[in-house]
Amino acid sequence: MEIKELTNREEWKSAFPVMKQLRVHLDEEHYLQLVEEAARSANYKMFAVYEGGKIVAVTGFMPMMTLYNGRFIWVCDLVTDAACRSKGYGARLIGYVEQWAKEKGYGIVSLSSGLQRKDAHRFYEEKMDYDKVSYVFLKRL
Template sequence: MNQLRTDLTLEAYCELVSAMRPQGYELYALYADDTIVSLAGIEVRVNLYLEKHVFVYDLVTCMNHRSKGYGEMLLHFVHEYARDRGAKYVALESGLARTEAHRFYTDKMDFAITSYAFRKQL
């Protein structure tokens, strides 16, 4: 996870995950042999524009294990997880600079780019 969330200390990460779990956040790992190679942090959510959906907060494959299909396998698991729970969509956000990830989502995983995400620091 620290390869994706480089700005978080272990302490901050643990505090945030503890606060997220009661809201439904779940973290799944994909192992190759005895090594975690990919992670997905997800939550079932409901809102007015996506109705029931699974939101992917975190999706990362270890740098040493990329381009081996692990991210694809884990995201297929997330798709099945969503279908099993009656979700209409799987949704995620990706940073503007992550062009390789964007290509993966659109070209390989058939995601559509449907909106921009905005935020304002307070």
């Protein structure tokens, strides 16, 4: 198993089949446009877990700063290929993000998870020791 940063359009494209399992509303071109813009304007980072040369899990995150959290990492995306779940890939990947954050001087890793994603909530709270500290509110304009 290897964890590698994905830094260009070709690498981001290779992660799309796994990312699409989380971001089902995106087609490949729109996904690539969003990743390119986020990487350029918001320092979005993408990392993937490779097993046997194949991507089995992907995460995307952004270093951020707010008055509430100070300097922190916001995990935008975290998904393991459906055929590879419950093998520890997600835990290894979020652990990698946490270590990356510590090494870069960030004291918090934060994320949001859709209300319907009960398995993900159990994973974050029970396996990864994350605390549920707020609700995220959204208004589409």
